[in-house]
Amino acid sequence: MRSKLKVIWIDAVTCYGCSHSFLNYKEISSLFDKIDFKYHPVLPSENFEIKESDLLIIEGALKNNYSRLGFSLNELISKLFFKAKKVLALGTCTVYGGMFGNGIMFNKEEKGKYYKCREKIINLPGCPPHPDWIAYVLNMLSENKKIALDEFNRPQDIFSYTSHAGCTRNEYFEWKIDSQTFGTKEGCLFYYQGCQGPFTHSSCNKLLWNEVSSKPRVGTPCFGCTEPSFPKHNLFNTETFMGIPSNIPLGVNKRSYLTLSGIAKSLNNERLNKKLIDYNCRDKNEN
């Protein structure tokens, strides 16, 4: 039997949301067969001491003049970082600084303190990251499998998607039919309500939260919480310049996007322009 993955989990400047998310992992007990928490701030673990680990998980941002476990936070992280085989920056604060301070490898989009040591870092942004994402990294590492990473050291299996993929409002996005008021069941949230799904890397709408839903599915825009720019202001509003959204879906240029949306809008999808229950397919000669 393979030996368990020795994990040290440190709470830096955090709201503990990432720990909470981890505790929501549905198969958490199966993970305990594979990993051994040498230290965790919440879960039962050994007394803390600086020692080697297979994986150092950092939850939270770096900050000066902040003490943790009898050390300054910066000193603590530095000592553990170099004794760890791999480091998982868990959550947007740890990856990019997020709400609280500086990230491990990045400060927003700039290079951060440990950028030079990036070959041992795995970044898992999200506020919080989905429990399945955390489990994915732990499972892969405990089985000694290689995790393919993108240019921001995020696992490609998770972050090649956008949170727009799988949203139940996709049809409305295609035909450029947007909900104008908060709380509607139908209509896309992109144009009026600030949804950042089409340019946010994440698999939220593919995996779903609590296996049930996601923000856009229930009518809250995607806040882009996995991105370096998080948190932005005015999360319920789409920034537009003369009516043109300032951010557009990944992979296309603005000219193509505007052309396509103009055409989609002009074609005026009658079914989606009214409430779904009001549409009668006999109204229209379909096909």
Next chain:
Amino acid sequence: MSKEEKKELIMKTALNLFAKRGFYNTTIADIAKEMGMSVGNMYNYFPSKESLAKELLTYSSKRFGNEIKKINEMDIHSREKIKKIVKLYFETAINEPELIDYFMRVYLSNKEIFANGCEGMLCVSAFVTEIMLFFEEGVKRKELKNQDFFAAFGLFMGYIGGLAFLNKEGILTKSLSEYIEPVSENIYNALKA
């Protein structure tokens, strides 16, 4: 002459006739006659008069769009871009009046011809998209005021279209090109940040 070139020539001929006589008073036979072609052969190029009218619209919108794209790609102030767009429009009105006439007398006045296949932005999107990009860039550079797209679009296009119309009617007291400067300034003053 390639098939494409021939098509373009037919479109130019049709454009002239449509602009001069109107859509309904022009027949495929008239266009064929003007081209020195048989009516039957005309149908090898365009299946109907309507499809010709629609393609003409897409074609002119692309031509305008391409010219505005060049202006959009210049690293100059929005005030200068406005002047270049107005100049482009007025010069077209002077040199190819049939193009503007077609737009006003055929497209805007006979929407029923375009209802199926050219609704909304479908056939004019090349042009409208470039205008959108022009406005967006101006706002981003803080040169133009951030406002509703159509409020700005109407002001710009309605104004220069109106002037071209007055020119065509022979009402203007000066030549259209003398209006480039003051009209551009007025548009800029109305749209500036």
